[in-house]
Amino acid sequence: MPSTTTAARRARARTPGMPTPWQMFFQQFLKHPVMVGSIVPSSDRLIRKMLGPVDWAHTKLFVEYGPGVGTFCRPILELMAPDAQLIVIDTNADFIRYLRHTITDPRFFAVHGSAAEVERIVRDHGHEHADYVLSGLPFSTLPPGVGPAIASGTHRVLREGGAFLVYQFSPRVKDFLDPHFSDIDHDMEWWNVPPAQLYWGWKTGEGAATPAPVRG
DSSP states (O other): OOOOHHHHHHHHOOOTTSOOHHHHHHHHHHHOHHHHOOSSOOOHHHHHHHHTTOOGGGOSEEEEEOOTTTTTHHHHHHHSOTTOEEEEEESOHHHHHHHHHHOOOTTEEEEESOGGGHHHHHHHTTOSOEEEEEEOOOGGGSOTTHHHHHHHHHHHHEEEEEEEEEEESSGGGHHHHTTTOSEEEEEEEOSSSSOEEEEEEEOOOTTOOOOOOOOO
């Protein structure tokens, strides 16, 4: 069941004096071009396609790595059930401060830390597993060992039938997914700057739910 309209409006509210999402994103791109990766936020088409396979009715915990200015956060909150939670994790303290000021939805938690610590962070928030994990992190430019650690920890923290949703500008990210996910869907979103590779790595196994089909 989606969140209420009131909650969605609160999530979009901006504290007076705070930069707009576009201003904040551009500022951080200039400071950290390698980590931010793109000069503009993800397109609406990419967001819809990336989130299309999510089974919102059975989602209690959604996790996002590298939320930036909250481009995905707001659509996720609008689709999530009233009793679900969204945890976002970012090493950029400026982004975390910005999100804490601009998103006031009580289901939202912004954590300053590394995605490699996702298992501990999920436990600290009272959960055993996540239903879905979304990432736009530039895996190919992360420090040595960090990408594999994130992929491994993500697979462990997901429930059976859950998925790791990854959007990336380089297909090399699949090298990080392959050792952990045997069931991977792929698509492209050309109407994005730059065009993005989309991956859905499903955690399948005995008793796992059947993954929803990817919708273009």
